Amino acid sequence: MPSLVPTPSTAAAALLDDLRALRRGAEPLPGLEPGSYARDHAAFEELSDQRGLIADHLVGRLAGIEEGPVSVLSVGCGDGSLDVRIAEALLRTMPGRPVRYVGIEPWSDSAERFTDTMAALGAGTLSVDVHVTSFADAPVDETFDVVMFVHSIYYVVDVGKALMAARELLRPGGELWVLVAPRAALNALVDVLAPPLEEHRQWFSDDIENAFVDARVTVDEVVTLNAFVDLARASDEVLDFAVQARLTPELRGPVRAYLDAVSVPAADGCPRVPHPVDMFSTHGLS
Template sequence: MTSLVPTPSTEVAAALLDDLRDARRGAAALPALQPDSYARDHAAFERRSDQRGLIADHLAGRLAELGDGPLSVLSVGCGDGTLDVRLAEGLVRAVPGRPVRYVGIEPWSGSAGLFTAEMAALGARELSAEVQVASFADAVVDETFDAVVFVHSIYYVADLELTLRKALALVRPGGQLWVLNAPRAALNALVDVLAPPLDDHRQWFSSDVAEAFHATGIVLDEISTLDALVELAPAGDDVLDFAVQARLTPELRRPVRAYLDAVSVPGADGEPHVPHPVDVFVATRL
């Protein structure tokens, strides 16, 4: 049975977080990350994490369960397509000749352009891919899909319940809605304290998503967790800023790094890594 007595590092982390919360109380919001640097810093962050590989393997298995016939996927917040290209390539290779349609929705044109280019570079005749430059709220989609996927993108929507209803309506009967989102764990406790508000709301974490599914009456097939780790101790300031979703001031960097040290655990290489889990919500449209 796990002890409920806090470890010294847990106590230190809690104290450091309280200090950061006190330092930010009443202060002006920190600068937000800008779209051009966001994509670059995101890529640098992912290189220090094993999460993307875990997500790719998990979603590839789920896509394989949808059958060997024609398949269509809507990826909301597809970014530069790094994850989706890997999934699309796997789908094409798994069943030669199977038509695969892949549609992305991405609000920043720079990342959307990379998504299109990377999909085209696969050179697969069976694959048709396109991207709509828009937020999900503003996107106009007049077709349904076997799978509608949000990977780390539902944090930013204004209305969770409306988003889930719209997303499920874009799923074909028998298809699935997948929402991958982070819990408010050690790393995102910093985001709660430091990230500027988004359209007058904070970022939504897994507990918010679970509550929104319940409120909409959408029945979940399952909720599972992928336990990932990210190595932040040697990371540069830009990666640190991405981790907390804000441009940190110089005086905040030291306590933020101290907090991350306190919540770190040994990775497979013996070096300190920050727990970086992601929850997977799955709902089938009946």
């Protein structure tokens, strides 16, 4: 099962109710502009330990592929900041074994950065391609040991259809990994503030679980990585990224007050907002 979502404190719940009241009947807030999305995303990740936890976990799982080439399809690869960490670790821990890495990324600027980032690892046993398109339109004509959606399933219109299509791209014994945020403290804000995506609302872990059930696909495992993000130091632009909307000035104070209320002390004594991610894994078609 996905991570259990803790009950917010009375103060946090009241602040969230206040935000709901402020937004009731209002026009949707503007969404994030593609041109600044990658920049604000990178700045957000600098304040979070989640990306490192994801990279370490996925590398550990890929290390279980005992012999032969290793092939990965990364759907929504972005600029490759996560993928390059995974590919570098594979090359280092599996010397001499061919590594095939394919990305799918609809934004051409990000796809170009993905190619450049992966190319910096050198050629050798690594081969890399990227398709600049959506997953539904990607001309993928090969199969993979792993197909993964890392925080990219949010942008899929029909989750069940995407999950089935992804499983068809797996080699025998291959695995589909879907990493998605639960409806926890931070994403309670997204639920209240983020505008709808092009054709649907925001998806969270419970939506992905339901899509697997509706598609009659057995989930082999759900792992929760408990990350934290330091939003006390976030700029206005990074705060907007965190809630997936361009906030108006009157909303910034209440949003920051809510984030303060849901923060917990980290090992260094500084407040952090819980920032978990759930990973669903399932095998391909037999």
